[in-house]
Amino acid sequence: MPVKNDLQDWSMKIPYSNTKSKETDYRFVGIGWGDKGFYLDTPTWADLKFSTAFKAAFWLSESAMHCTYYKEMKEGEDCKKIMISRNQYKDLVKFVDEKFDKDAGGNYVLVPTNAVYGNNDAFYDAKGKYSFLDTCNTWANNALKAAGQKAAWWTPSDYGIFLHYK
Template identity: 80%
Template sequence: MTAKIVLGYILKTIGVILGIVVFYIILGLVLPLIEVSAEDDGQPKDIPIYIYTNGVHTDIVMPVKNDLQDWGAKVPFSNTKSKSTDYHYIGIGWGDKGFYLDTPTWADLKASTALKAAFWLSDSAMHCTYYKTMREGEDCKMIMISRDQYKNLVKFVEDKFDRDQNGNFMVIPTNAVYDVNDAFYDAKGTYSFLYTCNTWANDALKAAGQKAALWTPSDFGIFRHYK
């Protein structure tokens, strides 16, 4: 095989990779523009939830406790550094375990972590963060939902947690938490460039019958529907 043929194969491979990247970027910009409309189940919308982004990850924030669900019993306060029990909201997000635990900032991102996350090669985790109050802004939007919609949301979120033989959520022992009020848990599924943390959050909104993007890999794709 001549050097010219080898070079041709290399250029073709690079061209295919660049084509996939460009196509992905186009889909990531266009498909979030297509809105999945909210469903009106005819019930009073009296349960507040929030979508909250840190600029990268979107979390679904819910009341810690009401008559339908007690998150404090399933995601114990004792698993946080503060161990405080006076929180009123819990934010839950799903994502790549390597990103969550090994990449506290973009400056810490390793090529190996990114490649594993992009191509279904690593485990996933649930990031659970307690809050005392929530304040609406560009990065945080409140949504009022019905009781049945909340039940569907709770089921969607719970189904993503891995469980031990007793049915309990499995906390990940780590010091790589972001603050004194959060903890990580083992999760089901595998992160990829086709199914990101924001794709999961977008699907959570669909499960709750709320507005969402047709598909999105980014937090922008979610929040553009809640301006």
């Protein structure tokens, strides 16, 4: 999504200062929901522990939002451009915003960690429990539905999403 437009300024809710780089010239932000333990304890698939996978699969751990800033977006097999109306974007923003845990002031709750994937990302506490029935891809699919876009009825993997975006 664009970092800033006349409907939403994500940098106000996801401050650049929460990233390692602290750079302020990013144009896009990617936001995903997933298992907090998986995000923070599994930098690569080789680091995956049985206990982390088990907890994630069976509703036994917390969830988090992974927010990544980008200077440019490149379309490809794993990144598709979609155009949406103002009202669809408002619905998407509402869907995404409602998944973040917020403090008493309405601010997103930063997860203090060095376990970030790069210099341009940060993690925030989220609502809900990850499981094999409610995955990061299920959440992304539901975000597309909220924005009135093509989506699978249900999908635990990205295959069900990308099937609609060739």
